[in-house]
Amino acid sequence: MxxxxxxxxxxxxxxxxxxxxxxxxxxxxxxxxxxxxxxxxxxxxxxxxxxxxxxxxxxxxxxxxxxxxxxxxxxxxxxxxxxxxxxxxxxxxxxxxxxxxxxxxxxxxxxxxxxxxxxxxxxxxxxxxxxxxxxxxxxxxxxxxxxxxxxxxxxxxxxxxxxxxxxxxxxxxxxxxxxxxxREERISALNSELGSKYRYHNMIGKSKPMQQIYNLLTRIATSEATILIQGENGTGKELVAKAIHYHSPRKDSVFVAQNCSAFNDNLLDSELFGHVKGAFTGAVKDKKGLFEVANGGTLFLDEIGDTSLSMQVKLLRVLQEGTFLPVGSTSPKKVNVRVIAATNKNLKEMIAKGEFREDLYYRINVINVTLPSLRERKDDIPVLCDHFLEKKCADAGHPVKTISPRAMEKVLDYNWPGNVRELENEIERLVVLSGDSKTITPDILNPRILDYLDAKSGSPLSGPLAGIKATGTLREAMEELEYFMIKEGLRRCNFNKSKLAKELGISRAGLIQKVDKYELDKRALKKASGED
Ligand SMILES: Nc1ncnc2c1ncn2[C@@H]1O[C@H](COP(=O)(O)OP(=O)(O)OP(=O)(O)O)[C@@H](O)[C@H]1O
Ligand SMILES: [Mg+2]
Missing domain, CATH: 3.30.450 (Beta-Lactamase)
Incomplete structure (x- = not known):
């Protein structure tokens, strides 16, 4: 037209x-x-x-x-x-x-x-x-x-x-x-590239922090560098490791994962580096280690923070020289393996306590991917719910169910300490418990979630709003909320009042009036934070 x-x-x-x-x-x-x-x-x-x-x-x-x-x-x-x-x-x-x-x-x-x-x-x-x-x-x-x-x-x-x-x-x-x-085509192409990328490989999420992760992963896709993935339990570290492998030049070769906390030192040693026949009682024949199995591909060392100091020395050597000694062998083997490591531990703190080698830390942390907790990206909860509902309902042979708005409200309010894994398990549980019902209602939510929300209900506001009183007159509460939103908004928008006014859906003049009322101008805020 x-x-x-x-x-x-x-x-x-x-x-x-x-x-x-x-x-x-x-x-x-x-x-x-x-x-x-x-x-x-x-x-x-x-x-x-x-x-x-x-x-x-x-x-x-x-x-x-x-x-x-x-x-x-x-x-x-x-x-x-x-x-x-x-x-x-x-x-x-x-x-x-x-x-x-x-x-x-x-x-x-x-x-x-x-x-x-x-x-x-x-x-x-x-x-x-x-x-x-x-x-x-x-x-x-x-x-x-x-x-x-x-x-x-x-x-x-x-x-x-x-x-x-x-x-x-x-x-x-x-x-x-x-x-x-x-121009319109270019804008919409840019939009879909930047603003609304909704998944990367198997990862779901369209929140800002996930967009940043996708951008980082795209940038490092062709790199061969060692990568350290950090993040709380269940934030998707393994998923990211796989995404990196399947977008890398090694994608047609193997992806091998080893959880370093699953075995004691001796077992892990022989698991990673293999052993020769007779190396120890029960070693009846030669066994290839995972470094050899992963040759040409990617080895994912999960929970690397749980390895012993002596294991760390061996890992450092294979990372630096590409060589290792199978247990009981005297001739080193050479391999070409790309290593991706992951941990939910704070390695810096461990280094300070002498529990993790600093040289290994710098060797694996060439590129760092730190995954946000689910609490930090609540925007993604609805899309993740839809994704898991679709998957779990299909697995169970049900038509796709939906979560009622009241139940969704609670799901959004919960703090999800177990992150995406906990959410995934919860959805699976809800699909089973809801039986033939098409809608998932709040009453069947995990008691853990309901208890958490009950305990919090003295201050039902969560996230950044926690601490705002839920008692007193409505007017006071509204003012407190208004004060808080403007204060945070000003910081976020770098004191660009036109931008914030637009976001808040009020006129610029209206915003300026409120900024005066609450004494939130730039100088006052700087002074306040300086005194803090
Ligand atoms: N962004 C995501 N999109 C879809 N599914 C996800 C996402 N993040 C995690 N998951 C799912 O959550 C579960 C946990 O993910 P994963 O095992 O990768 O987490 P992790 O960080 O390695 O956890 P842990 O520290 O406990 O080992 C998996 O089933 C994974 O498929
Ligand atoms: Mg994991």
């Missing part, structure tokens, strides 16, 4: 229109593909450039005559797709016009029309014929005579100019439309 109003406002088009109208005494106007006139021509206030046109519009059926001409033009373009312009004869004998078509993607979307004029070859008899014709259509004799008299008598050369200029207008409209379309 063409935005005709914007087209009419384009500087270049206004200029061309002015030139055509003043030189040739015609009206220049556009119609859409249905022949509907898209300029002010039909409005009462329209100032006509052409006296003839003005008189025509005063005739009882003047509008119909022009509509009829436009219909002829559209029909002509429909029937002659290879023609881009049309010199037409109007309803009035000897009166002419010129039309150019507007075509976008092969589709006729409108026309540009210059009308009316007569040819300078018109004879006196022909002009008289025209005058008497006009006189018969409900206008005064003098009006009819004046209208015809003022019609521009166009020579061949002038006609060439008119055709060129009108075609130029049509081209400008098409170029402008194409540019707008391109």
């Amino acid at each position: 063409i935005n005709w109003k914007t087209v009419g406002e384009l500087h270049v088009i206004q200029k061309l229109k002015k030139v055509i109208e003043s030189w040739y005494g015609v009206e220049l106007f556009y119609t859409d593909q249905h022949g509907k006139i898209q300029t002010g021509l039909l409005e009462k206030s329209h100032e006509f450039r052409s006296h003839f046109m003005k008189v025509q519009m005063l005739m009882p059926h003047g509008h119909q005559y022009i509509a009829q001409d436009i219909e002829t033009i559209i029909d002509y373009f429909d029937e002659n797709p290879d023609k881009s312009s049309f010199k037409f004869s109007s309803f009035f004998p000897h009166v002419k016009g010129y039309a150019a078509k507007i075509v976008i993607d092969g589709e006729l979307l409108g026309t540009v029309i210059a009308y009316p004029f007569v040819r300078d070859t018109c004879t006196t008899d022909e002009i008289s014929e025209l005058i008497s014709h006009v006189k018969g259509l409900g206008v005064s004799d003098s009006d009819a005579e004046m209208a015809v008299d003022k019609l521009k008598k166009v020579s061949d050369t002038q006609l060439t100019y008119i055709t060129e200029l009108v075609s130029l207008v049509a081209e400008e409209v098409m170029t402008f439309h194409a540019e707008i379309q391109l």
